[in-house]
Amino acid sequence: MKLGVLTNLFASMPLDEALAKFKALGIEAAEIGAGGYPGKAHCDPAVLLNDADALKNWLSTFNKYGIEICALSAHGNPVHPDKATAKAYHDDFVNTVLLAEKIGIDTVVTFSGCPGGSPEDKTPNWATCAWPDDYLKILDYQWNDVLIPYWKKTAAFAKEHGVNKIAFEMHPGFCVYNPETLLRLRDAVGDVIGANFDPSHLIWQGIDPVAAIRALDGAIYHFHAKDTKIDKYNTAKFGVLDTKHYSDELHRSWIFRSVGYGNGLDYWREMISALRLAGYDKVMSIEHEDSLMTPEEGLRHAVEFLKGSIIREEKPTGMSWA
Numbered sequence: 001m002k003l004g005v006l007t008n009l010f011a012s013m014p015l016d017e018a019l020a021k022f023k024a025l026g027i028e029a030a031e032i033g034a035g036g037y038p039g040k041a042h043c044d045p046a047v048l049l050n051d052a053d054a055l056k057n058w059l060s061t062f063n064k065y066g067i068e069i070c071a072l073s074a075h076g077n078p079v080h081p082d083k084a085t086a087k088a089y090h091d092d093f094v095n096t097v098l099l100a101e102k103i104g105i106d107t108v109v110t111f112s113g114c115p116g117g118s119p120e121d122k123t124p125n126w127a128t129c130a131w132p133d134d135y136l137k138i139l140d141y142q143w144n145d146v147l148i149p150y151w152k153k154t155a156a157f158a159k160e161h162g163v164n165k166i167a168f169e170m171h172p173g174f175c176v177y178n179p180e181t182l183l184r185l186r187d188a189v190g191d192v193i194g195a196n197f198d199p200s201h202l203i204w205q206g207i208d209p210v211a212a213i214r215a216l217d218g219a220i221y222h223f224h225a226k227d228t229k230i231d232k233y234n235t236a237k238f239g240v241l242d243t244k245h246y247s248d249e250l251h252r253s254w255i256f257r258s259v260g261y262g263n264g265l266d267y268w269r270e271m272i273s274a275l276r277l278a279g280y281d282k283v284m285s286i287e288h289e290d291s292l293m294t295p296e297e298g299l300r301h302a303v304e305f306l307k308g309s310i311i312r313e314e315k316p317t318g319m320s321w322a
């Protein structure tokens with residue numbers, strides 16, 4: 001297992017400067033935003049696919065610092081009910097797949113997306129309950145008329161171009177937001193669909209990350225190292241469904257934290273061990289979204305925390321005591 005980072009936390013820096021910072025911290029791998037919500041500050045596939053010199057220089061920057069590219073990310077909503085919005089996210093995903101093919105990367109990270117509640121809707125509709133019956137009708141439309149057909153076609157395209165791992169971040173607000181919905185789409189589309197396992201989005205839903213990892217045995221294709229702190233007092237009063245702005249940390253039921261500031265060492269070591277048991281032994285990609293720390297401090301703390309817990313060496317083939 002290697003220590004990595006989602007590089008858009010330093011999107012305001014030139015790539016060379018960002019990689020120098022990562023190298024100094026001991027980071028070995030980089031997940032690069034290539035469109036959608038992560039942006040294109042360090043990677044614009046439309047440019048790199050059409051300019052051989054630009055691509056060569058871009059790749060040489062990673063070689064300069066000995067940092068490998070572990071995945072490309074194009075989180076978006078390609079099934080958005082607004083056709084222009086959906087097309088923009090779809091085009092970003094397509095270009096990201098084509099760039100991944102060109103540079104030999106087999107993993108692209110994204111969201112499942114969320115359609116409207118009907119063909120007439122103009123905005124996404126995230127249904128989270130089974131009654132009144134309107135919500136079951138919404139879910140039937142979203143999954144059977146939009147989501148599954150779209151990803152069957154798009155996943156086939158990805159596989160044709162060497163991307164055999166589409167890693168969905170299970171994120172509330174989108175149709176795939178927990179292990180059950182991830183596995184539902186995987187069953188419908190095929191094993192090209194897997195998880196970008198980001199525990200931060202599961203923790204506040206009340207999901208135990210270790211139990212979720214076990215449920216996703218063999219279906220985890222990427223990992224975001226990000227933590228969540230549950231405020232037990234606000235949660236006791238209001239529950240976990242919280243729409244207050246993320247900057248209102250004092251009054252929210254939960255906030256995203258740097259690794260180790262939401263849950264302790266034993267919690268994360270259990271998670272890391274569970275990942276190995278479930279067949280994931282690639283990269284722990286640090287994602288910084290801690291509103292109490294600067295990106296520099298949050299990343300530094302996450303690296304220091306994980307360095308003592310990550311399992312680096314290959315799994316032993318035998319038991320020396322047996």
